[in-house]
Amino acid sequence: MSTARTRLAGVTGHRLFWPLVVLVVLLAANTVYRPSFLSVELKNGHLYGSLIDILRLSAPLILVALGMSLVIATGGIDLSVGSVAAVCGAIACLYISEQPDQNSLGGVLTAVAIAFGIALLLGAWNGILVAGIGIQPIIATLILMVAGRGLAQLVTSGQIITINSEPYKTIGVGHLLTLPFAIIIALAVTLVVALLTRRTALGMIIEAVGGNAEASRLAGVRSRRITFLVYVVSAACAAVAGFMMTANVSSADGNAVGLWVELDAILAVVIGGTSLVGGRFYLSGTIVGALIIQTLTTSVYAMNIDPQTALLFKAVVVIAVCLIQAPAFRARFRRRQAPGVPPAAPVEKQKEQVPA
Amino acid sequence: MRKTGTTITRRGFGAILAAGLMATSLAACGNSDTGSEAGDSKGDGQIVLGFSQVGAESGWRTANTNSIKESAEKAGIKLQFDDAQQKQENQIKAIRNFIQQKVDVIAFSPVVESGWDTVLKEAKDAKIPVILTDRAVDSADKSLYKTFIGSDFVKEGRLAGEWLVEQKKAATGPVNIVELQGTTGSAPANDRKKGFAEAIAANPNLKVVASQSGDFTRAGGKQVMEQFLKANPKIDVLFAHNDDMGLGALEAITAAGKVPGKDITIITIDAVKDGMQALADGKFNFIAECSPLLGDQLMDLVKKVKAGEEVPARVETQETTFTQEQAKAALPTRKY
Numbered sequence: 239m240s241t242a243r244t245r246l247a248g249v250t251g252h253r254l255f256w257p258l259v260v261l262v263v264l265l266a267a268n269t270v271y272r273p274s275f276l277s278v279e280l281k282n283g284h285l286y287g288s289l290i291d292i293l294r295l296s297a298p299l300i301l302v303a304l305g306m307s308l309v310i311a312t313g314g315i316d317l318s319v320g321s322v323a324a325v326c327g328a329i330a331c332l333y334i335s336e337q338p339d340q341n342s343l344g345g346v347l348t349a350v351a352i353a354f355g356i357a358l359l360l361g362a363w364n365g366i367l368v369a370g371i372g373i374q375p376i377i378a379t380l381i382l383m384v385a386g387r388g389l390a391q392l393v394t395s396g397q398i399i400t401i402n403s404e405p406y407k408t409i410g411v412g413h414l415l416t417l418p419f420a421i422i423i424a425l426a427v428t429l430v431v432a433l434l435t436r437r438t439a440l441g442m443i444i445e446a447v448g449g450n451a452e453a454s455r456l457a458g459v460r461s462r463r464i465t466f467l468v469y470v471v472s473a474a475c476a477a478v479a480g481f482m483m484t485a486n487v488s489s490a491d492g493n494a495v496g497l498w499v500e501l502d503a504i505l506a507v508v509i510g511g512t513s514l515v516g517g518r519f520y521l522s523g524t525i526v527g528a529l530i531i532q533t534l535t536t537s538v539y540a541m542n543i544d545p546q547t548a549l550l551f552k553a554v555v556v557i558a559v560c561l562i563q564a565p566a567f568r569a570r571f572r573r574r575q576a577p578g579v580p581p582a583a584p585v586e587k588q589k590e591q592v593p594a
Numbered sequence: 595m596r597k598t599g600t601t602i603t604r605r606g607f608g609a610i611l612a613a614g615l616m617a618t619s620l621a622a623c624g625n626s627d628t629g630s631e632a633g634d635s636k637g638d639g640q641i642v643l644g645f646s647q648v649g650a651e652s653g654w655r656t657a658n659t660n661s662i663k664e665s666a667e668k669a670g671i672k673l674q675f676d677d678a679q680q681k682q683e684n685q686i687k688a689i690r691n692f693i694q695q696k697v698d699v700i701a702f703s704p705v706v707e708s709g710w711d712t713v714l715k716e717a718k719d720a721k722i723p724v725i726l727t728d729r730a731v732d733s734a735d736k737s738l739y740k741t742f743i744g745s746d747f748v749k750e751g752r753l754a755g756e757w758l759v760e761q762k763k764a765a766t767g768p769v770n771i772v773e774l775q776g777t778t779g780s781a782p783a784n785d786r787k788k789g790f791a792e793a794i795a796a797n798p799n800l801k802v803v804a805s806q807s808g809d810f811t812r813a814g815g816k817q818v819m820e821q822f823l824k825a826n827p828k829i830d831v832l833f834a835h836n837d838d839m840g841l842g843a844l845e846a847i848t849a850a851g852k853v854p855g856k857d858i859t860i861i862t863i864d865a866v867k868d869g870m871q872a873l874a875d876g877k878f879n880f881i882a883e884c885s886p887l888l889g890d891q892l893m894d895l896v897k898k899v900k901a902g903e904e905v906p907a908r909v910e911t912q913e914t915t916f917t918q919e920q921a922k923a924a925l926p927t928r929k930y
Binding site: 272274275281282286287288291295387391395396397398400411483486487488489491492493494495535536538539540542545546548549 | 649650653655656659679680775778779804805806807809811812813814816817818820821822824825838841842845849850851868
């Protein structure tokens with residue numbers, strides 16, 4: 239009995255347990271509402287269904303949140319990711335729209351390369367402000383968040399640039415091995431980042447910088463260089479996300495692309511169990527967090543929740559996730575239970591709240 | 595660890611405050627500069643109009659901005675233009691700046707319907723007449739503004755609905771309609787929904803089976819339509835509150851293996867160039883126009899209001915509707 243309980247505590251104590259429970263509950267609620275929600279069929283040689291939509295649409299958020307995780311691990315924050323996505327999407331679309339043949343692969347690759355290069359510059363700008371000059375990350379990146387939105391509108395001259403380019407469209411809506419190409423890109427980037435940070439000392443060094451930059455510098459870590467690097471990586475991730483968002487609708491809208499994605503990304507990181515204080519990061523948690531956020535958005539549409547109450551619905555779920563994630567909250571809740579009752583009660587509570 | 599955390603937060607908060615102060619002081623500098631300019635021009639007897647635009651969210655809005663700028667120049671009115679970038683707080687700030695600058699007339703397109711009473715009261719106390727353009731406010735006190743010039747969104751929704759009723763009058767079975775609403779709480783979304791619902795009430799077969807907000811954007815329209823298509827096996831009609839959401843939805847419909855304009859009848863509002871192109875191509879079926887070219891009418895009103903003349907409380911912009919054939923004819927000369 240006691241070993242079973244410790245094992246249960248081991249499972250429920252895992253930091254991914256509660257976010258995954260929430261994800262499953264969200265999917266279950268959708269399935270109850272519409273049993274065909276989980277069904278996936280083969281259409282035109284690729285998979286088609288709400289689950290696939292969730293995967294495809296969460297790809298940009300996963301990317302942005304990935305970069306954000308690393309930035310937050312160093313104790314920083316990057317508010318400029320939405321604007322960087324908008325700028326890069328706009329530059330790529332503008333370049334393609336000026337090509338004589340929008341479908342030429344070379345033109346699209348050049349467009350993406352130029353925009354990606356700009357993203358690295360923008361990331362380096364953030365990195366210099368934070369690591370070089372020592373401005374508070376929230377302020378340093380706020381500059382680019384505001385200026386970048388303007389820059390994106392400048393690039394598009396305030397218009398929506400519509401393009402008609404099959405190769406570019408593939409980034410957003412194409413398929414590879416029947417799966418959305420976007421999610422494959424996102425997972426590939428995740429894999430690379432995970433290998434680089436967890437199979438080498440890089441991850442530990444990033445966490446060390448976040449824990450105490452000065453102490454890690456004295457211990458021989460080039461903490462400024464690491465801080466600079468994470469902002470560049472974050473901007474690079476945001477750029478690819480920007481390509482996906484603009485490719486999804488074959489148009490660049492300087493105002494709407496990546497709007498508020500920085501907040502969603504921060505939320506995804508936090509839901510995934512990474513503390514905003516820095517010093518720790520969990521990539522797997524971040525991905526689950528991003529999936530939860532996209533599932534939540536899709537649920538609102540799939541369950542046809544009244545738009546007037548949709549924001550409230552989202553807020554309630556997010557608060558519930560954050561609360562049941564907090565060990566202090568769970569401990570307080572458990573103390574009220576009669577001794578011997580396993581900590582299943584919070585799950586019940588969550589189940590009641592979500593369909594409301 | 596915890597200690598570091600609190601100090602970081604506290605420092606971060608201080609920095610935010612500092613940045614906030616910096617921003618306000620910068621804005622204040624901006625004011626005094628433009629303020630003196632406005633003062634100078636007043637000496638020439640030139641009318642100064644302070645205009646706060648919603649943002650530049652679409653081709654429609656850009657055409658609206660250009661129309662106002664061109665007409666102001668033509669009418670010899672000095673225009674203080676402000677872009678609120680979709681934020682009410684920016685717009686309130688801009689109106690306060692206009693009041694400080696003592697412009698002759700303030701005009702603005704409200705980002706949202708509610709929450710304007712205080713700042714409009716300030717304008718009234720400063721004896722600066724206010725003209726609303728394009729979007730209304732839900733203020734109970736009508737004396738807070740002189741007039742409202744703009745499209746009648748309820749009428750646009752009604753025109754869209756009436757066309758559908760006419761098209762489907764022979765329908766014997768239920769006609770399933772899905773609706774892509776604009777930004778939740780915005781006047782065009784509320785009114786177009788209302789007008790459309792009123793018109794289709796004439797035929798009980800016409801039923802809105804799902805209605806969601808696509809935020810007036812292509813990405814929003816596409817994302818919502820994807821779920822509509824999965825949740826509702828039989829969709830006959832799509833009513834989108836603007837062209838852009840309709841254009842986004844087109845992609846979702848094509849991806850679902852359906853033919854837009856044939857399998858699903860698509861009705862939108864606005865008639866921007868990309869929308870008209872889709873209509874001419876047979877992908878859309880009907881567009882109720884919402885014209886942004888109200889600059890000349892606005893400048894007339896500004897002059898009348900400044901001269902103290904009586905103006906009607908509601909001025910409608912000149913608008914029409916388009917079918918596929920009409921779109922083909924109108925497309926080559928379309929300005930926006």
